[in-house]
Amino acid sequence: MVTLKEIAEKCSVSITTVSNILNGKSNVSEKTKERVLKIIKETGYHPNYMARGLRAAKTNSVGIIIDDLTEFSSPGIIDGIMSYFDEHKYKAILENLRFYSKWGTKWYHNKGYEESVQQAIDEFESIKVDGIIYVAGHARCISCIPDNLNVPLVISYAFTEKKGISSVEFDDMKAAYDLTKHLIENGHKKIAVIAGTKNNIHTGRRLEGFKKAMKENALPVKDSDIKYAAWDTPSGYENAKLLLEDSDYTAVFCFNDLMAAGVYDYLYEKKLVPGKDISVAGYDNRTMSRYLKPALTTVEIPLYDIGRKSAELILKQINNEDDSEQQQSFVQCGIIERESVGKI
Incomplete structure (x- = not known):
């Protein structure tokens, strides 16, 4: 060399x-x-950034622990982190734990989960990174961060109750509230919901936002208006069949775009047109949402901005520029209005 x-x-x-x-x-x-x-x-x-950093007691590098790089949210967050680091001449070292790939959607119940996180943190501390960002695959309280950290750590896309650790999330509840208001403003009063799985933080927050908007507009919500589903297209289809058969709903709010695609499948099977016969809204603004026919009205999660904010917080902590011990930051989402929501 x-x-x-x-x-x-x-x-x-x-x-x-x-x-x-x-x-x-x-x-x-x-x-x-x-x-x-x-x-x-x-x-x-x-x-040789590492050797140079060791001489200066600073490596100008940050370790990034990722639950799973294949999760739809991860690439956008990583891009935001890297763009901020590029501007501030910082290097990133990525550790992709591949939890979803190895253990499926229930990976956080696997006994190897906490051990994998601890090992990644130990490895990063051993090579003297200046800080660590933990990029979560979904919102949850992360409790496996050790108390004896030697470097600052920021959690991205989730949160923790551990003292002194900052986090960056998006405002899930407010986005669901805004999208429900959009449906109501278009004349919809009977709105069905295909939620995610029970006891999921995303599901809970989105239901809270939905119910708040309905209550503010004096619109009742019954338990039968809500079906819990598995976040995928087949469960969207099956629950659309349960909700929409012989019903008077004029709109369906799906808590992700994959389930909304399942609703489309059901409607077309019944020779009904989304946005015309029944309005459909999704959540996430996945790439496929713009290619559905008609294009899907949905919530855009600011993944890139979450990444940049996470990078900003970790560099502030590294450089001792943070005024507070702990920050729980929320980035606002946007509503993408397309043709799947009609006015009545």
């Missing part, structure tokens, strides 16, 4: 000069700068 010293010798300049050029701090001539950068490119030299 080519060293900084060898680059300096090849260019007949000091090691400090090469280092300053790499860090954009050099006041040397443009000709010298071009010569040094040319040699760097030709030799394939890459700065």
Whole structure:
């Protein structure tokens, strides 16, 4: 591996000069700068951030623990984190725990879950990262963070009750409230709900938002208006059949887009048109939502913004710029209005 010293010798300049050029701090001539950068490119030299950080007691690197990179929310959050780090010249080291891939949707009941998280934290601390971001696959209270952390840690897309650990989530309840209001403002008073699984934080928060909007508009909500489902397209179809057969509902609010796609399947089977005969709304703004016919009205979760806010918080803690010990930040969602909600 080519060293900084060898680059300096090849260019007949000091090691400090090469280092300053790499860090954009050099006041040397443009000709010298071009010569040094040319040699760097030709030799394939890459700065050893870890070794440099160990000498300076700071590595300018952050470890990112991810429940599962295949979860739809993870790539957007990671992109937001990386964009913020790029702007602040920080490096990220990713540890993808692959929980969903290995253990399915009930992975957090697996006895190996906490051990995997602890091992990832230990590995990051052993290589002297400046901080850690834990990117959760779904909202929940994360209790497996050890008390004896040696670096700051921020939780993204979930939260914790551990003292001193900040978190960044989206305002799930407010988004469901806003989407329900959108349905009501379009004349819908009889609204069915296909919720997620029971005892799920997303389900609870979205139901709270739905019920709040209905109550504010003096619209009753019965237990029979709500069906709990498995967050997938087949369960959306099955529960649409239970709710909509011989009913007077004019709209269905699905707590994710996959279940909304199942409602579409049921409606088309009955020769009914979403947005015309019965309005349908989803949640998540997955890529497929814009390609459904008609395109689906849904909630857009600000994944990129969640990532950037998480990166901002961890760098503030690393640089001792945080005024408070702990922050629980909420990023607001947006409503994407498309053709699946009609006015009556």
